[in-house]
Amino acid sequence: MPEGDVLRRTASRLDAALAGRALQRADLRWPSAAGVDLRGPLVLGTVAYGKHLLTRFDDGRTLHTHLRMDGSWRIARTGSPDASARSSRVRAVLANETWSAIGTLLGMLDVVRTRDERTLIGHLGPDVLGDDFAPGAGLDEALRRWSLRGSTPVGEVLLDQTVAAGIGTIYTAESLFAQRIWPWTPADAVVEPGRLLLVARVLMQRSVASGRPPGRVHGRLREPCPRCGTPIAVGMARRPPMERPIFYCPTCQLSP
Ligand SMILES: [Zn+2]
Structure with a gap:
């Protein structure tokens, strides 16, 4: 998508x-x-x-x-x-x-x-690529919405367009990998959710400018992790029929 x-x-x-x-x-x-x-x-x-x-x-x-x-x-x-x-x-x-x-x-x-x-x-969260997202009211509002998701897995919260709009499976996987966060970590246990959202924003901005999305883990099942060499794994976020694949490194993104 x-x-x-x-x-x-x-x-x-x-x-x-x-x-x-x-x-x-x-x-x-x-x-x-x-x-x-x-x-x-x-x-x-x-x-x-x-x-x-x-x-x-x-x-x-x-x-x-x-x-x-x-x-x-x-x-x-x-x-x-x-x-x-x-x-x-x-x-x-x-x-x-x-x-x-x-x-x-x-x-x-x-x-x-x-x-x-x-x-x-109107039901959507702030646009991650919006001019007012950071610094500005967008990120604050996204974090307010994040705080209402409690212990929902962080991967699902990133995919939730009513928290912040624009992030799909690519930028969920890539931003969690960049921050070494296991995709099923409870959202309320993520130490710096604002930083995670900003990483997703920066990765997307780079892709807008270059025309090339990042591909460090997304779509790279069983290929070596670019950081540690462990084969990349995939798991599911959300429940059927809404489940989406999330790629991650089982070593760099250890479950807490
Ligand atoms: Zn790794």
């Missing part, structure tokens, strides 16, 4: 293609958006919040999309074969005379008034 860093990069690509211009084609292949016409108003821009994308228009509307597990947005030159978007996997096409943005296998799609965006994202 794409995490906050991928969403930031996706928002930047959508902005480069669409911001400041009106759409000439707006094809929403989504039952609840049938009949919605986004042609005409200027596209103000797309912002990412956690794993959500908000594409705002100057007539007071917002297109909300979410990539869920397999979704993506790609950009193609309008009129090119790539922009034809005939596949049954395409859920949205937003195009001006130069560029087309094609949303494939999107997991959510809504059109709402911009002032009502909170009905879609």
